[in-house]
Amino acid sequence: MRDLIPILKTFKKQKMAPALMAFQIAVTFMVLVNAIYMIAQRSELIARPIGANMESTLTIITNLPTQQGDLTAQLEHDLTILKSIHGVINAAPITGLPLEGWGMYTDFKLEPNGEDVAYGGYFGSNDQLIDTFGLTLVAGENFLPSDIQKVENDGVFKSSKLLITQALAKKLYPDDWLEVLGKNLYYHNEPHEVVGIVDTLQNAWNFWSAIEYTVISAVQEANDTQRYVIRVDPAQIENVIAVIPERLLTHPQKQIESIELLTDVKMRSYREDLATNKLLTAVCISLTIITVFGILGQAKFSISRRTKQIGTRRALGASKHQVISYFMLENAIISVIGVFIGFLAAIILNNQFVELLSLTPVPINFLLFGAIAIVLLGQIAVAYPVSQAAKVSPAITTRGA
Amino acid sequence: MLVMKSLAKAFYTDDIKTQALHPFDLTIQQGEFVSIIGPSGSGKTTFLNIAGLLETHSSGLYTLDGKDVAELSDKQKSAYRNEKIGFVFQSFNLIPELTLYDNVDMPLRYRRFNREQRHQRIMQALEQIGLATRKDHYPTQLSGGQQQRVAIARAIAGTPTVIFADEPTGNLDSKMAQGIMSLLKDINTSGTSVIMVTHDNTQATQANRVIQIKDGQLSEYSQSQQAIA
Numbered sequence: 001m002r003d004l005i006p007i008l009k010t011f012k013k014q015k016m017a018p019a020l021m022a023f024q025i026a027v028t029f030m031v032l033v034n035a036i037y038m039i040a041q042r043s044e045l046i047a048r049p050i051g052a053n054m055e056s057t058l059t060i061i062t063n064l065p066t067q068q069g070d071l072t073a074q075l076e077h078d079l080t081i082l083k084s085i086h087g088v089i090n091a092a093p094i095t096g097l098p099l100e101g102w103g104m105y106t107d108f109k110l111e112p113n114g115e116d117v118a119y120g121g122y123f124g125s126n127d128q129l130i131d132t133f134g135l136t137l138v139a140g141e142n143f144l145p146s147d148i149q150k151v152e153n154d155g156v157f158k159s160s161k162l163l164i165t166q167a168l169a170k171k172l173y174p175d176d177w178l179e180v181l182g183k184n185l186y187y188h189n190e191p192h193e194v195v196g197i198v199d200t201l202q203n204a205w206n207f208w209s210a211i212e213y214t215v216i217s218a219v220q221e222a223n224d225t226q227r228y229v230i231r232v233d234p235a236q237i238e239n240v241i242a243v244i245p246e247r248l249l250t251h252p253q254k255q256i257e258s259i260e261l262l263t264d265v266k267m268r269s270y271r272e273d274l275a276t277n278k279l280l281t282a283v284c285i286s287l288t289i290i291t292v293f294g295i296l297g298q299a300k301f302s303i304s305r306r307t308k309q310i311g312t313r314r315a316l317g318a319s320k321h322q323v324i325s326y327f328m329l330e331n332a333i334i335s336v337i338g339v340f341i342g343f344l345a346a347i348i349l350n351n352q353f354v355e356l357l358s359l360t361p362v363p364i365n366f367l368l369f370g371a372i373a374i375v376l377l378g379q380i381a382v383a384y385p386v387s388q389a390a391k392v393s394p395a396i397t398t399r400g401a
Numbered sequence: 402m403l404v405m406k407s408l409a410k411a412f413y414t415d416d417i418k419t420q421a422l423h424p425f426d427l428t429i430q431q432g433e434f435v436s437i438i439g440p441s442g443s444g445k446t447t448f449l450n451i452a453g454l455l456e457t458h459s460s461g462l463y464t465l466d467g468k469d470v471a472e473l474s475d476k477q478k479s480a481y482r483n484e485k486i487g488f489v490f491q492s493f494n495l496i497p498e499l500t501l502y503d504n505v506d507m508p509l510r511y512r513r514f515n516r517e518q519r520h521q522r523i524m525q526a527l528e529q530i531g532l533a534t535r536k537d538h539y540p541t542q543l544s545g546g547q548q549q550r551v552a553i554a555r556a557i558a559g560t561p562t563v564i565f566a567d568e569p570t571g572n573l574d575s576k577m578a579q580g581i582m583s584l585l586k587d588i589n590t591s592g593t594s595v596i597m598v599t600h601d602n603t604q605a606t607q608a609n610r611v612i613q614i615k616d617g618q619l620s621e622y623s624q625s626q627q628a629i630a
Binding site for chain 2: 002003006009010012013014308309312313314315316317318319320321322393394395397398399
């Protein structure tokens, strides 16, 4: 720290170059911290578990043509076919898919004429869904086969047994979420008895605040456009995907819109977020490279401009280590000034993001970590030119630079 | 104080050997004022650089205050230069962004002096050169002669045993040059050895010993030669 005061005094006389460097570091810090935080937030959202087993769940969207008669019979026929395919462990119909971006939602009441206490996503299915999705039942029990109502369309309006997610249970009964078991949940003016609670099951919309509030109704609903989920032996996935059309397309009106892994449904759902993250990552990397080269260039210029001065310091007794310390400290001071300015600018920019884009504020520890990272980045960038500075011979003082 | 035996320096460029200094013996006692004279390219600066530990010799023995400098590490040489040697350069080599006070302070910061000790040494050195009242000025606010005085203050503030001066009056007019010579003589009178490289025979003869270097060969400059000069 012996060089701190002389360096500050030097800055007083030579303001421009350090000021420009500090400004660049400030901009880098401001953008990097906000961008990395946005990436982290998105990544956190994407990483949330759907609740279902991603790698072994296939989703199928097909049709139940009215020309072929009873939709429920067609649905049962499809299920029989699907379950008979080698590699398929279980199958269940469902009225929508998690993160599909399309589905049903409803408001919930605890009393028939009471206030809405929550809202969430709706799936109608049967007693095989828990096993097919690999859901974890944390309380209560699964539907009994006798609980299942088989209807064509509009199953949401039927009074039925319900499985709900733990998040919804906690929303409904914050003090003791297990209290919800055996209680009726009212929607569309019908009572629905909660018989079980599953750990997690995300519903249709990834951006929705109620994505974790999901109900599964014991209503097996047959629709013109029919969705199935099937649990497959992971080793047989390719084979199952190939065999499904051969087996399911039993007549000319039968069509298959899609067969894909639940993982792919999720990736499609977050496609924009993933693309944004990639873009932001590219911006961060580019900005980091530009800043590293900026610091490196400025340090090289600063050192080459002061070659004779370095030689003089060496001649007057500075060791190589002391020369290195001087320039490292000089860079660290510029970085700290830049980071301090960037810190304030990052908070201002983040406040704008919070207001305009409804983001959460960047936490202070994130800013502090960013500050340390930027200062370290500066030290790494300046290491090579500084090591060259230490090699300046003191004899340069008598021979000229 | 300074003993050189069979000391020589050769440079190699693309396998071509240039003998900058031929083997020579030289002893300089503490308190001497020695001038090194010779034409350009004769090896004066090479001699000064080796003697001042700014570069290494190729062969022979060089002891400074009884220590074989070949045994010193780079760090030890830095410490030697800082504590035992003062340098005065032809172009002053002051740092323009620092005040006179801070310029004189710079080499002292590499030693274990506390702030008060450094302040006393700085002020004493600035008073000795007559520029204490201008301690907060910057080098660019001074004349060439004044800047060289500050360089001398920087050299003496650490109370070295020897001062190496490389053409200290080379960039000054004759009046300023005489002032610098007087200052160096005063410093020498107080017991500090001064070894001065110059191409000016008039100034060289103000030293109590003159060494001539010609084509890399060192020789004592005789009294008769001094008289003629």
